[in-house]
Amino acid sequence: MASRVAGKIKLQSVDELLGVPEIAGTQEIEIGRIHAFPNHPFKVLDDEKMDTLVDSIRENGILNPVIVRPDNSGDYEMISGHRRLHAAGIAGLKKVPAIVKEMSDDEATIIMVDANVQREEILPSERAFSLKMKMDAMRRQGARIDVDGTCCTECDKSGKKTASIVGDQVGLKARQVHKYIRLTELVPEILEFIDQKKITITMGVDLSYLNEQIQKWVYEYYKDNGFLKPVQVEALKNYPNLSNATQQSVISIMNDALPKKSVSAKITFSEKKLDKYFPSHFSSKDRENIIIQLLEKWSDEQGQTI
Structure with a gap:
């Protein structure tokens, strides 16, 4: 559950979500035994921030353990810490400190989203897919039978709509949550734009x-x-x-659909054509003045003949 501090949304830390102490119960796990969360919506980029993280890990090691859960093959699935794991590999580490916790698929999805959505910078595509994943998981967890016997997959047990619950936790209105989720229907190229x-x-x-x-x-x-x-x-x-x-x-x-551009009347004369009527020493301004005078005279004559 999120709490509000000074009018802002404050999400629980991963440790609070998991109900475990910060360091207690950590294990050293080989990097090769940890695989990414399926359809992980948050991008792990080799950018300047990654370079900074790699330098920090080389100097200080991994200060906060990653969060994993055991899989059926005896290895582990990453829940929180994809960037730290990637940086550790670049830094040359063979093992990383990890908290191992059993959890269901839906529990893992919700914790994975909550842990990553707390980042200061998050792309619209990341927010869109993470909100969708969390909403789908919460709907499966909160499905209930209404008093009329119909199944309600849009509400939790209190009857509150899932979009509102998810929105409250990340500081969004329900309609904003739905807008972000609509973005998951876009082709990847437009979503990248x-x-x-x-x-x-x-x-x-x-x-x-x-x-x-x-x-x-x-x-x-x-x-x-x-x-x-x-x-x-x-x-x-x-x-x-x-x-x-x-x-x-x-x-x-x-x-x-584009506004039509107004077409202005424009007439141009080549210098070659004008040379036929003006002495060579006449400047462009001299030529323009004479042309205007002749046009005014012509306009006056036209007015007299009407």
């Missing part, structure tokens, strides 16, 4: 309702043109029978 802040989350939610092929065409359009406007996404969203559209018609819909 959202992580890179090339496309907004709101645009991503709207695109998530389009079928996979349409989404791929939208991605190709962005890649070819370098932009995607909200008005274009809105046009696709509202277009009837879009699922039967061709790639060319999708492109036409998107192009037609």
Whole structure:
């Protein structure tokens, strides 16, 4: 359960979630015996922060043990500590300190999400898939029979909707939780654009309702043109029978949605043409003044003949 401090959400630590002391009960486990959590939604990147973590581990070792659970083959599944494990391997460690705890698949999923979602920086794609995984696990745990005999997989035993519970724990409204989960329906290429802040989350939610092929065409359009406007996404969203559209018609819909540029009348004269009527020593400004004077004279004459 999350607690609120000074108006902010404060999640429990992994140790609090597991109900174990910080160091007690740790074991030294060979890195090769620990495998990643299935469909782990949090990215482990070899970036500057990873370099800093590697340097810290080389100098101080791993200060906080990773959290694992035993698997059926006698090895271990990572619950919390994927980045530390990766950094330890780069640093040349053969073993890492670990807390081993038995837990069900759903318990492991919830703890894995809660442990990683506490990071200061989290990508929209990471938040989307982690919220979905946690909600699915909580629904399986909290399924109950309502008084009318129907099964309620959207509520916990108190009747509160799962999205609201998950949202309370991470500082989001239920509708925001649902929006993030919609992002899991996007093709990976568009989801990557959202992580890179090339496309907004709101645009991503709207695109998530389009079928996979349409989404791929939208991605190709962005890649070819370098932009995607909200008005274009809105046009696709509202277009009837879009699922039967061709790639060319999708492109036409998107192009037609763009504001039309006003076409201003513009006439140009080549220097060669003007040389026929002006002395060579006339500057561009001199030529412009004479042309304007002649046009004014012509306009006056036209007015007299009307």
